[in-house]
Amino acid sequence: MRTGRARAPAAGTVLNALATGVGSAFAIDAYTTATVDLDPTATSEATVTGEVAGAPDADTRLVERCVELAADRAGTSLDGSAHVRTESEIPMAAGLKSSSAAANATVLATFDALGVPVEGARDEDAEREGGSGDDDGGGDDALVTRVEACRIGVRAARDAGVTVTGAFDDASASMLGALTVTDNDEDAILHRDYPVWDVLVWTPPERAYSADADVEGCRAVAPMADLAADLALGGQYGRAMTVNGLAFCAALDFPTDPLVAAMSEVTGVSLSGTGPSFVAIGDAAGIERVHETWAAYDGETWRTTTETDGGTQG
Ligand SMILES: Nc1ncnc2c1ncn2[C@@H]1O[C@H](COP(=O)(O)OP(=O)(O)O)[C@@H](O)[C@H]1O
Numbered sequence: 586m587r588t589g590r591a592r593a594p595a596a597g598t599v600l601n602a603l604a605t606g607v608g609s610a611f612a613i614d615a616y617t618t619a620t621v622d623l624d625p626t627a628t629s630e631a632t633v634t635g636e637v638a639g640a641p642d643a644d645t646r647l648v649e650r651c652v653e654l655a656a657d658r659a660g661t662s663l664d665g666s667a668h669v670r671t672e673s674e675i676p677m678a679a680g681l682k683s684s685s686a687a688a689n690a691t692v693l694a695t696f697d698a699l700g701v702p703v704e705g706a707r708d709e710d711a712e713r714e715g716g717s718g719d720d721d722g723g724g725d726d727a728l729v730t731r732v733e734a735c736r737i738g739v740r741a742a743r744d745a746g747v748t749v750t751g752a753f754d755d756a757s758a759s760m761l762g763a764l765t766v767t768d769n770d771e772d773a774i775l776h777r778d779y780p781v782w783d784v785l786v787w788t789p790p791e792r793a794y795s796a797d798a799d800v801e802g803c804r805a806v807a808p809m810a811d812l813a814a815d816l817a818l819g820g821q822y823g824r825a826m827t828v829n830g831l832a833f834c835a836a837l838d839f840p841t842d843p844l845v846a847a848m849s850e851v852t853g854v855s856l857s858g859t860g861p862s863f864v865a866i867g868d869a870a871g872i873e874r875v876h877e878t879w880a881a882y883d884g885e886t887w888r889t890t891t892e893t894d895g896g897t898q899g
């Protein structure tokens with residue numbers, strides 16, 4: 586039996602990609618961990634099974650597909666059985682990118698089980714300092730870059746039908762850490778940055794699967810998504826987020842009260858993804874004032890911070 590482990594963080598939304606294909610997200614300090622067990626004992630047909638801790642009825646097709654695609658990339662045929670188990674601090678289908686975190690953690694854990702080195706954050710730093718500016722560049726020993734590993738998870742999400750655009754915005758923020766702006770039609774990174782914020786999250790009790798989102802409603806607010814993209818590409822992430830929040834709450838019929846209550850206290854506030862969670866970013870004092878207001882809402886209100894490490898093996 587060969588076992589691999591990895592974890593990847595959740596993320597909050599700056600810009601929802603459902604309107605135009607351009608999206609932006611930032612990693613936050615809450616994680617999904619994946620453990621992959623590979624039993625090479627040959628059977629007549631390879632089987633891949635999945636399990637989500639605490640959620641026996643969860644749909645495990647995404648993480649099972651991640652194991653298959655990562656093994657394929659490693660040039661390994663799964664002759665025996667493979668089992669993936671995820672454990673998560675991130676509520677599922679709440680707009681906080683649980684699917685991206687689960688996919689990234691599973692791809693990295695599968696490579697860990699197979700002994701395939703994946704580029705780490707330090708390799709990317711060296712690459713940046715070396716000035717190549719190539720987001721796909723890996724460290725010397727890395728067989729797979731983190732961007733490539735991330736694209737495997739995005740492909741699995743498309744195959745499993747849990748995404749509309751592929752959600753490369755969310756997946757890249759979770760895999761690389763910090764903030765990305767992406768073109769999800771091309772799975773390309775347009776911009777990266779490393780802002781440090783206090784973060785407030787409100788997660789109402791209901792759930793909203795992205796695959797069920799009102800895509801036509803989102804496309805109707807494309808002019809506001811274009812404005813938010815311009816702001817984000819210019820480094821005005823907070824204003825981009827608040828424009829996004831107003832536009833997508835209107836498009837998807839979520840309340841604007843959480844935005845109005847927060848926007849004069851924080852740097853930015855938005856519906857996260859297709860909801861139902863809301864996220865606010867700012868300094869500790871402003872975030873604390875909004876916390877007092879949001880704490881009265883139904884569901885969970887919790888404080889966290891931005892995360893810059895992204896997905897890690899082991
Ligand atoms: N911890 C997890 N383990 C395995 N699969 C997961 C996990 N979290 C999410 N998923 C998959 O992602 C789907 C939810 O995706 P989505 O609606 O996009 O929610 P989110 O906004 O949280 O990413 C689930 O139905 C499941 O297939």
Ligand SMILES: O=C(O)C1=C[C@@H](OP(=O)(O)O)[C@@H](O)[C@H](O)C1
Pocket residue numbers: 598600601602603608609679680681682747748749750751752754755794795796857858859860
């Ligand atoms: O499925 C998709 O293509 C997307 C889903 C949304 O996120 P959630 O999955 O968090 O709702 C959105 O923010 C993202 O830009 C694209």
